[in-house]
Amino acid sequence: xxxxxxxxxxxxxxxxxxxxxxxxxxxxxxxxxxxxxxxxxxxxxxxxxxxxxxxxxxxxxxxxxxxxxxxxx
Numbered sequence: 001x002x003x004x005x006x007x008x009x010x011x012x013x014x015x016x017x018x019x020x021x022x023x024x025x026x027x028x029x030x031x032x033x034x035x036x037x038x039x040x041x042x043x044x045x046x047x048x049x050x051x052x053x054x055x056x057x058x059x060x061x062x063x064x065x066x067x068x069x070x071x072x073x
Contacts, residue, residue, distance in 0.1 A: 016026040029037075055063070 013025045013027070013029070015023050018024050
């Protein structure tokens with residue numbers, strides 16, 4: 001489900017590719033609709049996270065190796 005489908009009245013919106021290459025909802029949702037999406041969908045109860053509160057030593061070492069490898073490019 002796209003965010004456009006998730007906002008109330010989604011059938012009233014279409015996706016339009018803009019000149020700079022990004023996709024925008026047309027017409028643009030109101031602040032009330034965006035707030036409802038954030039509250040009900042984006043920050044809803046079944047949201048998973050992609051980070052941890054703590055990382056193991058191995059994970060920290062791997063992240064450091066990746067940082068060093070990509071910074072030298």
